[in-house]
Amino acid sequence: MEKQLTDQFTIALIQMSCGPEPADNLTKALDRVAEAARKGAHVVCLPELFQTQYFCQREDAALFDLAEPIPGATTEILAAAALKNKVVLIASLFEKRAPGLYHNTAAIFDSGGALGGIYRKMHIPDDPLYYEKFYFTPGDLGFKAFETSAGKLGTLVCWDQWYPEGARLTALQGASILFYPTAIGWHPAEKAEFGEAQHDAWRTIQRAHAIANGVYVGVVNRVGLETGDIRGNSVPGKGLEFWGGSFFCDPFGRVLAEASHDKEEILLGEVDLSHLEDIRRNWPFLRDRRIDAYAPITSRMLDGK
Numbered sequence: 001m002e003k004q005l006t007d008q009f010t011i012a013l014i015q016m017s018c019g020p021e022p023a024d025n026l027t028k029a030l031d032r033v034a035e036a037a038r039k040g041a042h043v044v045c046l047p048e049l050f051q052t053q054y055f056c057q058r059e060d061a062a063l064f065d066l067a068e069p070i071p072g073a074t075t076e077i078l079a080a081a082a083l084k085n086k087v088v089l090i091a092s093l094f095e096k097r098a099p100g101l102y103h104n105t106a107a108i109f110d111s112g113g114a115l116g117g118i119y120r121k122m123h124i125p126d127d128p129l130y131y132e133k134f135y136f137t138p139g140d141l142g143f144k145a146f147e148t149s150a151g152k153l154g155t156l157v158c159w160d161q162w163y164p165e166g167a168r169l170t171a172l173q174g175a176s177i178l179f180y181p182t183a184i185g186w187h188p189a190e191k192a193e194f195g196e197a198q199h200d201a202w203r204t205i206q207r208a209h210a211i212a213n214g215v216y217v218g219v220v221n222r223v224g225l226e227t228g229d230i231r232g233n234s235v236p237g238k239g240l241e242f243w244g245g246s247f248f249c250d251p252f253g254r255v256l257a258e259a260s261h262d263k264e265e266i267l268l269g270e271v272d273l274s275h276l277e278d279i280r281r282n283w284p285f286l287r288d289r290r291i292d293a294y295a296p297i298t299s300r301m302l303d304g305k
Helices: 022-038 061-066 073-085 158-163 164-171 193-211 273-282
Strands: 010-015 043-045 088-098 099-109 115-120 147-148 151-155 175-182 216-220 223-226 240-245 247-249 255-258 264-270
Touching: 010 022, 010 175, 010 216, 022 073, 022 264, 043 175, 073 088, 073 099, 073 151, 088 115, 088 151, 099 151, 099 223, 115 147, 147 247, 158 175, 164 175, 164 193, 175 193, 193 216, 193 247, 216 264, 247 264, 255 264, 264 273
Parallel strands: 010 043, 043 088, 151 175, 175 216
Antiparallel strands: 010 264, 088 099, 099 115, 147 151, 216 247, 223 240, 247 255
């Protein structure tokens, strides 16, 4: 790990669309990382599973061929990009751990090019057009904070963003920023009736993680209408309209930067760790936790059943 930056630095969230050719998506992502670095970013986060269209819209065993080991060919390329651009890089990958065993994994590369660690997505959804339980084994590494040249960072992945426990356990390990690489969108037939409320709930829960834990939060989503097209093989139907809306908020939940719903953008945000310290002093939620009373949280329900 290189010497830590000062308490003030810039993060970048790469909101991008994803096409049917994985190699093209990787090239686009690398170009965006380099552009973010030119704009002054020290930490860059890519969206969930950015190398492909969101393939979990269907259950197809042939798509396991998209997975790669970590370390592997793609992580070598990403490590080189982190080194070349002198950035901490967070990249969401389809990990092949062993034959028949796969994870949705975020890899963290330090600005010196080293693979600093991985986080395996803990909460795995199973909903119409989000058939992730078919592809991904739940993570078994727990919630983690990683030492980087930008200090301690934590990353969770998409469906994890709805769970306060994950945010709390990552923050308790010293993370000053939580990143959420994401692939979330509207079912086109539901957008008119539920779309605004769904987006508002998504935005609100993640701002709440920032407030409750006194941390910065960076959320990076993809954008565009996708049918899960992988090299010309797509899902019949109307697909998913990924709603973009990537945002960055401070430790009191104030949104400092926010992207559009329908455009590719490099969203920049400024971190000031002294501001984090000030907020925690005045709103000492971590100090006032009643850790002696929380044991029942490990129960599924408390109805006696």
